[in-house]
Amino acid sequence: MKARHRRAALILAGLCATGVGTALALHALNGSIALFVTPSQILAGEAPHAALFRLGGLVQQGSLQRDGLSVRFLVTDTAKAVPVVYTGILPDLFAQGRGVVVQGRLGPHGTFHATQVLAKHDADYMPPEARDAVEQARQAQRTLVQ
Structure with a gap:
């Protein structure tokens, strides 16, 4: 085999290895990306189906139901609300009327x-996306009332 052919084969093998490495890295990143969605977006049909994403808003007052480790509650952006089911231990700061971000998947029945x-860590903090979504929902309600 000539030196030129060996060099071309090494370059081709290097390109293939780089391509495989890039594909694996992108696949791993794709599995860990979670989009942020509001209850209004879910009810408008803008949420990804069968994909992992984050839902943010406030825990609706009076909606918390506990059954052992299983918990049911509503997440609202003050305009719309989405029922949430979670099995596990809730964070200490989780409470009704407070901001929350939940990660998971949307079931077939909504x-x-x-x-x-x-759960948010103090009374003043809310993720920027959740704060913007709550503000947009409030403005939309004001527009409907007027």
């Missing part, structure tokens, strides 16, 4: 099946 619950 119930969100959470695999992780994140």
Whole structure:
């Protein structure tokens, strides 16, 4: 085999290895990306189906139901609400009327099946996406009332 052919084969093998490595990295990243969605977006049909995503808003007052480790509650953006089911231990700061971000998948009947619950850490903090969604929902309600 000539030196030119060996060099071309090494370059081709290097390109193939780089391509396989890039494909594996993108596949791994794709599995860990979770989009942020609001209850209004879910009810408008804008949520990804059968994909992992995050739902954010406030835990609706009076909606919390406990049955052992299983918990049911509503997440609202003050305009719309989505039922959430979670099995596990809730964070200490989880409470009704407080901000929450839940990660999981949307079930076939519109119930969100959470695999992780994140509660906000103080009275002033809310993820920027959740704060914007709540503000947009409030503005939309004001527009409807006027």
